[in-house]
Amino acid sequence: MDALVRCDCQVGAYLWGMPTHPSKLPHVGTTIFTVMSKLAMEHGALNLGQGFPGFPMDQRLSDLVHTHMIAGRNQYAPMPGVPELRAVLSKKIEAAYGHAHDPESEITITAGGTQAIFTVITALVHAGDEVLSFAPAYDCYAPAVELQGATMKWVNLSYPDYRIDWQAVRAQITSHTRMIIINTPHNPTGMCMTADDMLELQAIAEANDLLVLSDEVYEHIVFDGGRHESVTRYPQLAKRSLVVYSFGKTFHNTGWKMGYVCAPAALTAEVRKVHQYNVFSVNTPVQYALAEYMSDAGTYTGISEMYEAKRDLFVQALHGSRFGLKPAAGTYFQLLNYSAISDENDVDFAKRLTCEHKITGIPCSVFFPNLQDDKVLRFCFAKQDDELQRAAEILQAI
Numbered sequence: 355m356d357a358l359v360r361c362d363c364q365v366g367a368y369l370w371g372m373p374t375h376p377s378k379l380p381h382v383g384t385t386i387f388t389v390m391s392k393l394a395m396e397h398g399a400l401n402l403g404q405g406f407p408g409f410p411m412d413q414r415l416s417d418l419v420h421t422h423m424i425a426g427r428n429q430y431a432p433m434p435g436v437p438e439l440r441a442v443l444s445k446k447i448e449a450a451y452g453h454a455h456d457p458e459s460e461i462t463i464t465a466g467g468t469q470a471i472f473t474v475i476t477a478l479v480h481a482g483d484e485v486l487s488f489a490p491a492y493d494c495y496a497p498a499v500e501l502q503g504a505t506m507k508w509v510n511l512s513y514p515d516y517r518i519d520w521q522a523v524r525a526q527i528t529s530h531t532r533m534i535i536i537n538t539p540h541n542p543t544g545m546c547m548t549a550d551d552m553l554e555l556q557a558i559a560e561a562n563d564l565l566v567l568s569d570e571v572y573e574h575i576v577f578d579g580g581r582h583e584s585v586t587r588y589p590q591l592a593k594r595s596l597v598v599y600s601f602g603k604t605f606h607n608t609g610w611k612m613g614y615v616c617a618p619a620a621l622t623a624e625v626r627k628v629h630q631y632n633v634f635s636v637n638t639p640v641q642y643a644l645a646e647y648m649s650d651a652g653t654y655t656g657i658s659e660m661y662e663a664k665r666d667l668f669v670q671a672l673h674g675s676r677f678g679l680k681p682a683a684g685t686y687f688q689l690l691n692y693s694a695i696s697d698e699n700d701v702d703f704a705k706r707l708t709c710e711h712k713i714t715g716i717p718c719s720v721f722f723p724n725l726q727d728d729k730v731l732r733f734c735f736a737k738q739d740d741e742l743q744r745a746a747e748i749l750q751a752i
């Protein structure tokens with residue numbers, strides 16, 4: 355077992371004494387989130403690395419799961435999801451963004467956002483296609499694309515604003531470009547796309563007949579009075595978009611691994627062809643519970659305010675420290691620049707913070723295919739206020 359565990363990130367490794375064969379993902383190792391969480395645990399460090407809330411979810415939601423289990427809703431859900439939940443989601447999206455998805459043919463419940471992303475890419479990207487996205491990027495896009503025999507093309511975003519240069523996007527498009535993947539609010543930078551960004555995207559997608567995979571899992575975490583620019587607000591864009599959302603990010607239960615994907619019926623039909631064979635259907639009582647819980651919109655409308663207070667607490671508590679920062683515009687991640695402290699590379703610096711100072715962040719170079727090192731670490735502020743205070747005290751002393 356030990357050998358298997360150790361070799362899981364190696365190229366063409368020996369498994370159980372069998373001969374090697376070429377890895378389908380030769381460059382992929384263990385994710386930085388797993389690596390840093392393990393290191394944090396080993397060193398008893400305060401873990402602001404991997405993004406997950408450090409406070410409890412609403413007990414009413416877990417009680418509802420129990421209620422539906424007791425009521426006997428414990429067998430397979432319908433393949434696309436429980437109808438009651440899809441109906442609630444359709445109303446929610448229409449109220450928020452003005453776009454009505456048909457719950458029957460355009461909404462599919464998934465085992466988390468990552469599964470939705472993998473399934474969309476598997477269903478729609480062909481060998482030889484090119485898929486464009488922005489670096490830094492969340493880590494699950496590229497492996498899914500490469501497994502299809504397709505190629506990732508990147509447009510790099512620059513510290514500290516990470517705004518999209520649409521001319522650079524145009525320059526990367528070829529006759530093979532099939533899909534563009536966006537993520538707003540953006541992990542790891544906290545950047546939020548603007549209405550102008552969406553219009554640029556719409557023009558480029560239409561002119562080149564591209565699909566858009568829109569990762570909007572942080573839709574409810576947008577600060578300073580900004581509005582979330584969902585692709586579904588733009589009817590021409592919505593026609594060619596697949597939008598991925600997450601319950602875990604919204605209801606503080608990332609371990610439930612529950613998400614959904616919304617797309618026009620023809621695209622959804624393709625997505626479901628893959629979904630039915632790699633997952634089939636997802637947790638039944640949880641779906642019923644979410645449907646009942648979300649029938650009250652108040653369960654998800656105050657989330658930005660709650661996280662904005664946490665961002666402000668963390669940012670204010672860091673005032674006067676040697677870390678440079680620009681307050682995040684969205685997500686529950688705050689970037690901190692340490693170039694005034696050290697010229698170490700960011701992976702070494704993050705490891706040293708964990709081992710010596712007992713605080714863990716994620717080095718941002720790992721989100722860049724070219725490992726661009728802007729001397730920036732990502733810290734998750736979805737934590738209890740006293741933990742954020744403690745984190746800031748540690749960082750103040752560095």
Ligand code: GLN
Binds near residue numbers: 385387388404405406
């Ligand atoms: N989405 C989480 C993050 O960005 C990580 C989830 C994971 O560990 N794969 O930190």
